[in-house]
Amino acid sequence: xxxxxxxxxxxxxxxxxxxxxxxxxxxxxxxxxxxxxxxxxxxxxxxxxxxxxxxxxxxxxxxxxxxxxxxxxxxxxxxxxxxxxxxxxxxxxxxxxxxxxxxxxxxxxxxxxxxxxxxxxxxxxxxxxxxxxxxxxxxxxxxxxxxxxxxxxxxxxxxxxxxxxxxxxxxxxxxxxxxxxxxxxxxxxxxxxxxxxxxxxxxxxxxxxxxxxxxxxxxxxxxxxxxxxxxxxxxxxxxxxxxxxxxxxxxxxxxxxxxxxxxxxxxxxxxxxxxxxxxxxxxxxxxxxxxxxxxxxxxxxxxxxxxxx
Amino acid sequence: xxxxxxxxxxxxxxxxxxxxxxxxxxxxxxxxxxxxxxxxxxxxxxxxxxxxxxxxxxxxxxxxxxxxxxxxxxxxxxxxxxxxxxxxxxxxxxxxxxxxxxxxxxxxxxxxxxxxxxxxxxxxxxxxxxxxxxxxxxxxxxxxxxxxxxxxxxxxxxxxxxxxxxxxxxxxxxxxxxxxxxxxxxxxxxxxxxxxxxxxxxxxxxxxxxxxxxxxxxxxxxxxxxxxxxxxxxxxxxxxxxxxxxxxxxxxxxxxxxxxxxxxxxxxxxxxxxxxxxxxxxxxxxxxxxxxxx
Numbered sequence: 038x039x040x041x042x043x044x045x046x047x048x049x050x051x052x053x054x055x056x057x058x059x060x061x062x063x064x065x066x067x068x069x070x071x072x073x074x075x076x077x078x079x080x081x082x083x084x085x086x087x088x089x090x091x092x093x094x095x096x097x098x099x100x101x102x103x104x105x106x107x108x109x110x111x112x113x114x115x116x117x118x119x120x121x122x123x124x125x126x127x128x129x130x131x132x133x134x135x136x137x138x139x140x141x142x143x144x145x146x147x148x149x150x151x152x153x154x155x156x157x158x159x160x161x162x163x164x165x166x167x168x169x170x171x172x173x174x175x176x177x178x179x180x181x182x183x184x185x186x187x188x189x190x191x192x193x194x195x196x197x198x199x200x201x202x203x204x205x206x207x208x209x210x211x212x213x214x215x216x217x218x219x220x221x222x223x224x225x226x227x228x229x230x231x232x233x234x235x236x237x238x239x240x241x242x243x244x245x246x247x248x249x250x251x252x253x254x255x256x257x258x259x260x261x262x263x264x265x266x267x268x269x270x271x272x273x274x275x276x277x278x279x280x281x282x283x284x285x286x287x288x289x290x291x292x293x294x295x296x297x298x299x300x301x302x303x304x305x306x307x308x309x310x311x312x313x314x315x316x317x318x319x320x321x322x323x324x325x326x327x328x329x330x331x332x333x334x335x336x337x338x339x340x341x342x343x344x345x346x
Numbered sequence: 347x348x349x350x351x352x353x354x355x356x357x358x359x360x361x362x363x364x365x366x367x368x369x370x371x372x373x374x375x376x377x378x379x380x381x382x383x384x385x386x387x388x389x390x391x392x393x394x395x396x397x398x399x400x401x402x403x404x405x406x407x408x409x410x411x412x413x414x415x416x417x418x419x420x421x422x423x424x425x426x427x428x429x430x431x432x433x434x435x436x437x438x439x440x441x442x443x444x445x446x447x448x449x450x451x452x453x454x455x456x457x458x459x460x461x462x463x464x465x466x467x468x469x470x471x472x473x474x475x476x477x478x479x480x481x482x483x484x485x486x487x488x489x490x491x492x493x494x495x496x497x498x499x500x501x502x503x504x505x506x507x508x509x510x511x512x513x514x515x516x517x518x519x520x521x522x523x524x525x526x527x528x529x530x531x532x533x534x535x536x537x538x539x540x541x542x543x544x545x546x547x548x549x550x551x552x553x554x555x556x557x558x559x560x561x562x563x564x565x566x567x568x569x570x571x572x573x574x575x576x577x578x579x580x581x582x583x584x585x586x587x588x589x590x591x592x593x594x595x596x597x598x599x600x601x602x603x604x605x606x607x608x609x610x611x612x613x614x615x616x617x618x619x620x621x622x623x624x625x626x627x628x629x630x631x632x633x634x635x636x637x638x639x640x
């Protein structure tokens with residue numbers, strides 16, 4: 038390039054104008070991102086600080102936190118959180134175990150089998166499902182599911198109907214659209230090229246799903262399941278309405294249980310800030326938060342593994 | 347079955363030959379006897395293809411000669427790929443695609459009721475325009491087809507994989523890393539040869555190639571062309587290309603398609619590549635191969 042063209046170019050470009058130099062859009066989005074990080078950090082810090090208070094307060098019987106006895110009104114009071122932690126895990130795992138095959142099957146149907154019109158009906162239906170408030174699920178559970186269990190299955194132990202199974206079934210329905218839509222996206226994200234390549238080799242649709250689609254989308258489907266798990270573990274209201282709220286270690290499906298979330302919603306109005314019972318609820322929040330963080334880290338780890346090949 | 351060729355079947359020598367009419371006629375007489383030995387492997391008859399009611403291919407008929415390369419050339423939108431995909435029923439994957447007419451494979455209509463589409467695609471493989479290896483190791487990519495056909499014997503799989511990759515002229519470049527290296531980690535040209543190896547592993551009779559070199563650099567393109575010339579020893583090849591030189595260099599027969607006023611593709615002219623390129627009978631063909639349009 039000759040010198041004269043260079044000068045011409047620099048004359049054309051000129052000095053950046055004031056507004057350009059200010060670079061407002063960059064500053065705005067940076068501020069937005071910064072405040073988001075700040076808010077999350079403050080929340081985490083706040084919950085963590087309050088969550089450890091019970092261990093810092095003399096005479097709060099903090100050692101009982103790791104026991105199975107939840108007796109906040111007894112003397113001496115005992116704040117065993119194990120029934121809630123195991124309750125949360127039990128209810129969540131059962132819900133995910135029931136929901137996963139259903140959701141992944143539905144997602145596969147939508148992504149690979151369904152005719153266009155069926156997809157056009159089911160997809161908006163799923164979105165509506167996600168938008169239904171949890172109190173509606175809880176209400177349906179308490180007016181239909183719980184009486185149904187009590188009236189038909191009292192012989193096998195559902196004497197009150199409120200139970201581990203009732204909680205898990207309500208959650209199953211609640212997380213079904215979550216898992217389905219994310220798994221569906223994971224299936225759709227598999228390039229059509231790969232499907233076509235497999236089919237062009239003379240494989241059947243099922244072989245293509247089994248050997249190309251599922252391996253290629255495995256990480257995405259796992260992400261869907263874990264996000265469903267996160268939603269199940271975090272759900273408070275609907276679970277509290279049908280689970281029976283009895284702080285015992287889970288031993289059977291017919292048994293009323295309590296979970297971290299259901300117990301927090303149940304007790305938070307009864308406690309006074311600063312007393313050990315209130316502090317124990319904060320500790321429960323912290324544990325819940327840690328479970329959620331654990332799930333998120335799991336998702337990130339899985340996504341990181343996605344591109345092994 | 348004797349092929350309806352209407353011309354010479356002499357293998358292509360140098361491209362851009364300027365043989366006189368007389369020379370060509372002599373060549374034609376000399377090879378008429380060879381004509382008798384030619385076998386039609388596949389044949390399209392009155393093929394029509396429409397997508398969602400819009401006709402994209404109208405009344406296309408041509409034979410595909412066994413152990414030769416047939417090139418389908420023509421401008422964009424002339425329905426070349428649509429025709430190609432009729433040969434192993436891949437059009438069925440496109441919603442609202444309708445195919446009428448017949449495509450015969452060894453005298454059997456592959457669109458007849460009772461014909462298993464899976465069987466058709468095993469006998470007629472397809473190499474796509476863009477290389478599309480599976481996100482698996484090189485080995486697993488090639489072993490994919492045989493595995494789905496039920497091959498479990500490790501020794502036999504090893505053998506099929508090595509033979510296929512060798513046939514695809516890729517062995518020297520990948521043999522060290524067969525199981526560790528992902529098919530996606532190869533270069534574009536290598537990926538395309540891997541895709542060819544993947545098709546070869548299922549031992550098809552016909553290999554369809556949909557602009558296999560369009561995403562490749564000139565050297566990789568030449569490698570693919572050389573490969574095709576080697577593969578016709580055992581296979582029959584149909585290739586779609588928009589590259590005149592490629593068709594002229596690598597094919598024995600050429601089918602020239604163009605687009606009608608209603609935007610439906612139709613067959614303008616077909617014949618032995620050498621004849622079609624040196625003495626096109628249609629003005630349109632001449633314009634196209636000389637680069638005046640398309």
